[in-house]
Amino acid sequence: MIASKGYAAQGPTTNLAPWNFERRxxxxxxxxxxxxxxxxxxxxxxxxxxxxxPGIFPMVPGHEIVGKIxxxxxxSKKFKIGDLAGVGCLVxxxxxxxxxxxxxxxxxxxxxxxxxxxxxxxxLPTYGGYSNNIVVHEDFALRISNKLSLAAVAPLLxxxxxxxxxxxxxKVGKGHKLAVLGLGGLGHMAVKFGVSFGAEVTVLSTxxxxxxxxxxxxxxxxxxxxxxxxxAAVKGSFDFILDTVSAEHDMNMYLSLLRTNGTHIIVGAPxxxxxxxxxxxxxxxxxxxGSGIGGLPETQEMLDYCAEHxxxxxxxxxxxxxIHKSYERMLKGDVRYRFVIDIATx
Amino acid sequence: MIASKGYAAQGPTTNLAPWNFERRxxxxxxxxxxxxxxxxxxxxxxxxxxxxxPGIFPMVPGHEIVGKIxxxxxxSKKFKIGDLAGVGCLVxxxxxxxxxxxxxxxxxxxxxxxxxxxxxxxxLPTYGGYSNNIVVHEDFALRISNKLSLAAVAPLLxxxxxxxxxxxxxKVGKGHKLAVLGLGGLGHMAVKFGVSFGAEVTVLSTxxxxxxxxxxxxxxxxxxxxxxxxxAAVKGSFDFILDTVSAEHDMNMYLSLLRTNGTHIIVGAPxxxxxxxxxxxxxxxxxxxGSGIGGLPETQEMLDYCAEHxxxxxxxxxxxxxIHKSYERMLKGDVRYRFVIDIATx
Numbered sequence: 001m002i003a004s005k006g007y008a009a010q011g012p013t014t015n016l017a018p019w020n021f022e023r024r025x026x027x028x029x030x031x032x033x034x035x036x037x038x039x040x041x042x043x044x045x046x047x048x049x050x051x052x053x054p055g056i057f058p059m060v061p062g063h064e065i066v067g068k069i070x071x072x073x074x075x076s077k078k079f080k081i082g083d084l085a086g087v088g089c090l091v092x093x094x095x096x097x098x099x100x101x102x103x104x105x106x107x108x109x110x111x112x113x114x115x116x117x118x119x120x121x122x123x124l125p126t127y128g129g130y131s132n133n134i135v136v137h138e139d140f141a142l143r144i145s146n147k148l149s150l151a152a153v154a155p156l157l158x159x160x161x162x163x164x165x166x167x168x169x170x171k172v173g174k175g176h177k178l179a180v181l182g183l184g185g186l187g188h189m190a191v192k193f194g195v196s197f198g199a200e201v202t203v204l205s206t207x208x209x210x211x212x213x214x215x216x217x218x219x220x221x222x223x224x225x226x227x228x229x230x231x232a233a234v235k236g237s238f239d240f241i242l243d244t245v246s247a248e249h250d251m252n253m254y255l256s257l258l259r260t261n262g263t264h265i266i267v268g269a270p271x272x273x274x275x276x277x278x279x280x281x282x283x284x285x286x287x288x289x290g291s292g293i294g295g296l297p298e299t300q301e302m303l304d305y306c307a308e309h310x311x312x313x314x315x316x317x318x319x320x321x322x323i324h325k326s327y328e329r330m331l332k333g334d335v336r337y338r339f340v341i342d343i344a345t346x
Numbered sequence: 347m348i349a350s351k352g353y354a355a356q357g358p359t360t361n362l363a364p365w366n367f368e369r370r371x372x373x374x375x376x377x378x379x380x381x382x383x384x385x386x387x388x389x390x391x392x393x394x395x396x397x398x399x400p401g402i403f404p405m406v407p408g409h410e411i412v413g414k415i416x417x418x419x420x421x422s423k424k425f426k427i428g429d430l431a432g433v434g435c436l437v438x439x440x441x442x443x444x445x446x447x448x449x450x451x452x453x454x455x456x457x458x459x460x461x462x463x464x465x466x467x468x469x470l471p472t473y474g475g476y477s478n479n480i481v482v483h484e485d486f487a488l489r490i491s492n493k494l495s496l497a498a499v500a501p502l503l504x505x506x507x508x509x510x511x512x513x514x515x516x517k518v519g520k521g522h523k524l525a526v527l528g529l530g531g532l533g534h535m536a537v538k539f540g541v542s543f544g545a546e547v548t549v550l551s552t553x554x555x556x557x558x559x560x561x562x563x564x565x566x567x568x569x570x571x572x573x574x575x576x577x578a579a580v581k582g583s584f585d586f587i588l589d590t591v592s593a594e595h596d597m598n599m600y601l602s603l604l605r606t607n608g609t610h611i612i613v614g615a616p617x618x619x620x621x622x623x624x625x626x627x628x629x630x631x632x633x634x635x636g637s638g639i640g641g642l643p644e645t646q647e648m649l650d651y652c653a654e655h656x657x658x659x660x661x662x663x664x665x666x667x668x669i670h671k672s673y674e675r676m677l678k679g680d681v682r683y684r685f686v687i688d689i690a691t692x
Contacts, residue, residue: 099606107606107630109582169631236455252619260445260453263633269624273598276622278615281636284453285515287609288634290627 006131008058032071038129039064040339062129084144088157103297145307155313163190165294174198186244188337352477354404378417384475385410385501386685408475430490434503449643491653501659509536511640520544532590534683601626
């Protein structure tokens with residue numbers, strides 16, 4: 001076993017604190033990554049607090065992992081020592097169901113294995129990227145171009161793919177009006193991808209103060225959702241809304257902003273169910289859809305696209321000792337736009 | 347003005363009763379139809395009871411209208427006297443918005459004119475098909491083949507197009523597993539169209555007693571939704587669910603029956619909003635969509651398709667004096683599958 005160290009929550013009411021644990025030995029098809037940076041995702045906080053389901057503790061969060069290959073298994077051919085590599089939300093899946101066969105491991109029909117707060121096929125808990133290393137099957141490690149700033153790549157592994165995937169699946173691009181709801185870690189990536197794909201991008205936000213930043217990210221328009229006049233002006237106008245908000249919000253109002261045949265795509269998950277009037281969908285053949293992260297082939301495609309088009313997350317690098325302060329700021333929306341832990345501070 | 351007679355509700359708490367009223371004179375582009383049959387739609391009852399919104403009274407319901415052309419306007423070229431013709435849910439629209447231009451009059455951006463419980467461009471209330479005649483712009487009258495039994499054509503004008511349109515829009519056909527939820531006026535048409543388009547059709551119903559009838563309509567499979575074992579067996583299996591139920595039902599359970607990328611299409615409208623968990627959509631990139639009736643070109647296409655493939659509604663012809671008895675039976679699901687008023691009994 002490989003002695004490892006990280007930050008773990010011992011239970012849903014405790015804070016994260018240093019913790020020593022063991023990783024499995026590097027198997028024939030595994031690689032070991034020395035973690036250099038790990039992004040801080042809102043779902044890290046949801047999971048250590050048991051917001052969605054009872055978690056597995058001790059829990060080492062983190063699924064926006066980037067670093068350097070330091071060991072490769074005897075049969076592993078994808079990487080060589082010294083290569084940059086990343087790990088996102090998944091570290092395994094059944095590999096055999098029709099979704100896995102199509103590269104949709106995020107929708108594995110036999111339960112995929114999350115990077116943390118999950119159990120591997122060996123029955124042992126998985127531990128995430130708030131740690132100094134990770135051992136993972138090479139198929140679940142992504143290649144990362146060394147053209148890009150590594151720390152700013154980390155959030156692509158979750159925030160990036162979660163917004164890239166639906167925009168690609170629904171073929172959002174030239175001629176489309178795309179609204180991005182919520183300008184956080186996911187939202188700011190949605191703006192960058194939407195603009196890059198050729199859509200006219202409008203940011204919908206409760207904070208008038210975010211207009212300047214939204215435009216700086218490339219957004220063409222900005223709408224303050226608390227201003228009835230601004231909302232009235234965009235009724236029935238969007239082909240797509242990409243909804244990154246994981247707090248409760250009035251879906252029927254947002255559905256009214258879609259044009260005929262429009263699609264409202266949710267990638268965030270509030271704890272409580274949405275309340276949807278049938279008339280909000282019937283009156284204009286509208287759809288409410290969901291999309292969860294992305295599969296391995298598409299995640300690699302996204303990373304390659306980002307390298308080619310120089311798309312990165314806007315980040316603030318933090319010391320791991322400041323993780324709780326960062327969570328507090330994240331909850332207040334006080335981050336532009338993703339905290340990334342410098343694992344050297346561990 | 348044209349002296350007309352029909353059955354009207356004088357208010358939301360009164361029963362329907364005979365009522366004399368006037369239709370407008372036949373304008374240059376109008377036709378006058380002597381109504382022979384009119385289907386009884388659940389929405390007739392919703393509207394005379396003010397279930398959805400405050401209605402316009404006196405109200406003459408009915409939007410599944412078939413009959414014979416008895417007068418044509420001076421500029422009207424589409425019909426000649428004696429032709430069969432039908433009128434569905436719409437009698438006018440703005441004609442100029444992008445949706446009207448595309449033949450999506452049901453989604454007119456400037457308010458279309460309903461066949462009853464609506465106001466025409468002249469500001470006068472519209473009256474539906476529980477009456478002896480109707481005057482309508484020729485563009486909103488549909489051609490009906492005389493190959494088909496006229497009474498059984500009537501329900502195609504609402505129940506038919508409401509199910510035909512989404513199945514066409516989402517290209518449901520060969521290789522797809524389609525579930526039809528609810529086996530009433532809409533549901534039985536959905537089964538016929540789904541089978542005709544080549545899909546494998548499963549009827550989902552609370553009533554085990556409907557299995558034989560469902561199969562007789564052409565359904566390949568039948569699932570009793572109150573039986574956990576039968577539900578478990580179809581989890582994650584349908585490409586599409588066409589949901590014709592307008593009473594409250596557990597949407598998250600039904601969403602779990604969709605396979606990855608599946609779409610649950612609602613065409614019924616319960617008074618209360620649906621409660622939708624984000625996870626029901628995220629976990630499998632699923633969509634919840636709505637579809638409302640159909641536009642004029644597609645309604646004509648549907649009628650022509652039905653003539654070519656001999657598709658009709660299964661009906662029970664009633665005397666208009668039995669309309670309230672029929673509503674009661676409809677509410678109990680005691681109709682196979684649509685009541686149609688013989689207007690000769692008026």
